[in-house]
Amino acid sequence: MNAIPSELLQLEAYSVSGLLTLERLYRLGQDVVARDVQGDFVECGVYNGGSAAAMACAFRSSNRRLWLYDSFQGMSATQAVDGELASRYVGELVGDEARVRKALAVASFPESRCVIRKGWFVDTLQLPLPEKVAQLHVDADWYDNVTLILETFYDRVSDGGVIILDDFGHWEGCREAFYDFVRGRGLKPLLERSGHTQAFWIKGRGHNRDFSGKKTIP
Ligand SMILES: C[S@@+](CC[C@H](N)C(=O)[O-])C[C@H]1O[C@@H](n2cnc3c(N)ncnc32)[C@H](O)[C@@H]1O
Numbered sequence: 001m002n003a004i005p006s007e008l009l010q011l012e013a014y015s016v017s018g019l020l021t022l023e024r025l026y027r028l029g030q031d032v033v034a035r036d037v038q039g040d041f042v043e044c045g046v047y048n049g050g051s052a053a054a055m056a057c058a059f060r061s062s063n064r065r066l067w068l069y070d071s072f073q074g075m076s077a078t079q080a081v082d083g084e085l086a087s088r089y090v091g092e093l094v095g096d097e098a099r100v101r102k103a104l105a106v107a108s109f110p111e112s113r114c115v116i117r118k119g120w121f122v123d124t125l126q127l128p129l130p131e132k133v134a135q136l137h138v139d140a141d142w143y144d145n146v147t148l149i150l151e152t153f154y155d156r157v158s159d160g161g162v163i164i165l166d167d168f169g170h171w172e173g174c175r176e177a178f179y180d181f182v183r184g185r186g187l188k189p190l191l192e193r194s195g196h197t198q199a200f201w202i203k204g205r206g207h208n209r210d211f212s213g214k215k216t217i218p
Helices: 007-014 019-034 050-059 097-106 143-156 172-185
Strands: 040-044 066-070 114-118 133-138 157-165 192-194 198-202
Touching: 007 019, 007 050, 007 097, 019 050, 019 133, 019 157, 019 192, 019 198, 040 050, 040 143, 050 066, 050 097, 050 133, 097 114, 133 143, 143 157, 143 172
Parallel strands: 040 066, 040 133, 066 114, 133 157
Antiparallel strands: 157 198, 192 198
16 A cells, blocks of 8 residues: 555644544545546535545546535534534534635645535535535534435435545434435445544445455456
């Protein structure tokens, strides 16, 4: 496995996540690029841009775009399914668009290829969307947010694209939103865990097979 770019070490300061999470986002991005999965990269829940910039390191030399969605006013309201602890975070995690731009500069990602949609998801997800998505990073914690994001983008994710849930292990609202979404759509994805909270899956039924090191002919 190749070394991680040194920029990821600097990007930790722009993220609520640790280096392992950022590395996973970067490596998943590298993987979709290597497999030539078509589409742009999307993050919902940006904060100060650390995770977005980590993803950007994976495709900065292509002409794909990065779409970023955040209120920059912190966490939205919770409901009972999110749990009592979650309600204490409403209004917390207020990111700063200027910090996001600095993080993208650390990643040497051109601003001209970044679309920042500032505002609440219920409003900004009504605006024109990327046609195709190669990587979708869902980092907005609550049941309502995760449901809306998956409903909005799932059909735009290319076959072989990756969908990452930052909060699967940590927040029960995120987890329940995932289960309700896949049940509602009749999907049975192979959900991969990475660390305690991050989870991801590759869209499409046959994409989880790994023939490396096997003699079987695919
Ligand atoms: C956990 S933070 C994102 C962390 C970021 N990905 C990182 O690596 O540091 C969640 C973000 O989601 C945003 N957010 C939460 N609910 C939202 C909503 N309903 N609409 C828009 N943004 C929202 C918050 O402003 C916050 O910046």
